[in-house]
Amino acid sequence: DKAANKLHDFECACNSDMSVKKTDGPATCDKDECTTNPCAMGQTCNDPVKTVGSIGDYTCECTNGVKATGSAATCETDECAAMPAPCGSGQSCNDPDKASNKLHDFECVCDSDKTIKKVDGPATCDKDECSSDPCGKDQTCNDPKKTVGSLGDYTCECSNGVKATGSAATCEMDECSSNPCGKKQTCTDPNKASNKLHDFECAD
Secondary structure: OOOOOOOOOOEEEOOOOOOOEEEOOOOOOOOOHHHHOOOOOOOEEEOOOOOOOOOOOOEEEOOOOOEEEOOOOOOOOOHHHOOOOOOOOOEEEEOOOOOOOOOOOOEEEEOOOOOOEEEOOOOOOOOOHHHHOOOOOOOEEEOOOOOOOOOOOOEEEOOOOOEEEOOOOOOOOOHHHHOOOOOOOEEEOOOOOOOOOOOOEEEO
C-alpha cells in the first residue's frame, strides 16, 4: 500500500523461504543450520547467529582447527607428504583418505612384509634377524635394533674381530702367508676361502 497513506505496513520476506515474512520489521529467517548436518564427517558445526537473516553464517571446524564458513571445511592434505616422514625407514606410507576430511588415518606398511602395518604411526617391521642364522658357522650375529623398520642392520663378527653389516663377514685370508710353520715345514691352509680360523697345518 505504498500509494496509500498507511504506515508500518511493509513486509520483510526471507529470500531463502518467501513464506517466512514479517510486517513492519526484519523477519526471522534463519534457524539452526547445523540441524541439517552441512559439515563433513568428523567436523564440528556451529551456527552462532540464528536470527535476522543470518543464513550461511555457520562454521565447520576440523579437529586440527581448520575452519570454513557456509560450507564443509577441507581439513587434510596428504599426511604422507609431511616432513619429517611419518613412517620409519624400510616402510611405505599410504594415506587412503587424503582427499577427505579424515585425519590420522595414514598407514605405515613394512616393505619386507606388506601384511605388517600400523595406522597413524611407524610399524614394527623388524624381528631379530639373527634368528635365521645369516652369519653362518664360527661368526657371532648381533641385531641391535629389532624395531621400526631396521631390516639389514645386523652384524656378523669373526673371532678375529672382522665385522660385516647385513651379510656374513669374510674373516680369513691365507694363514700360511705369514709362514707360521717355519723353514723346515710346509704350511697348508685347507679352508682359507672359508670363515674358519686357526685351521692351517704344518707338515714335514
